[in-house]
Amino acid sequence: METGKSRPLLCALLTLATLLSGTRGTPGAPWEPPAFCGDYKCPDYSVQYTSDDYEERKYVETQWLTTGVQSVQVDDLTDGFKKLKSVCDGNNEGVHKVNCKTWPALITVTQGESDAESVSVSWFFPPEVDLPTPLDTSVSKEVRPAGIVYVRTFPDPVNKDTVSSNLSLLRKALAGKPIEHHRYTGAGYNNPWDIFKTHHNEIWVNAVPQDQKSK
Secondary structure: HHHHHHHHHHHHHHHHHHHOOOOOOOOOOOOOOHHHHHOEEEOEEEEHHHHHHHEEEOOOOOOEEEEOOOOOOOHHHHHHHHHHHHHOOEEEOOOOOOOOEEOOOOEEEEEEEHOOOEEEEEEEEOOOOOOOEEEEOOOEEEOOOOOOEEEEEEEOOOHHHHHHHHHHHHHHHHHOOOOOOEEEEEOOOOOOOOOOOOOEEEEEEEEEOOOOOOO
C-alpha cells in the first residue's frame, strides 16, 4: 500500500536536478545549520529525541513558496518547481530578485477521499527574507506554524523502493503517536544527480498539532 503513495516523492525529488546545480546547542545561541545544509539556508529546529529509526525535531515557524501540481507525472512536478523559481527570478509584484539557494525543497503528498492524492512542492525561505507577492496566482506564500516533525534520514538513491521502505519504517516506529496519517513529505537537500556527494534525503511525518489532538 505504501508503494503507490510514495511514487510522487520519487518523481518529484528527481526533478530538482533540472533547477538547482545540526541542531541548536546552548539555549539562546545563534542557529547553527547542520552540515547537510551545506552553504545554504535551512529552517531552524531543535532536536527533541533521537533513535535509530527517527529524529524528533521541533521546528520554529517557517515561510515557504508553495504551489500545487496537477499530477504526479515528472513534467507536472518539474513545472511546479519552475513556477517557484520564476517567482525568485522576478515574476512577482515589484519584480524583486529573491535568493532561492535554500534547503530543503519539499514534496508533500496528501491522501484525500477515495484514495485521491494531492501533491504540492515548496521551497524554504529564511525569516529575514521579505517574500514578494507572486504574480502567478497558483503560487502562494505559506507560513507553517511551529511544531513537531518526525524525520527519517536515508542516504540511499531515491527510488520507489527506498522511499516506500523508509516511509513504512518511520510510520511503524511512530505507532501509537498522534501523527498525521494522511500526509507525508519528502525533503531534498542535494542535487540528486551529483554522484560525488553523499546524499541526504529525508521523510517527514508531522505530529498532530496540540490544539487538534482532542478533536
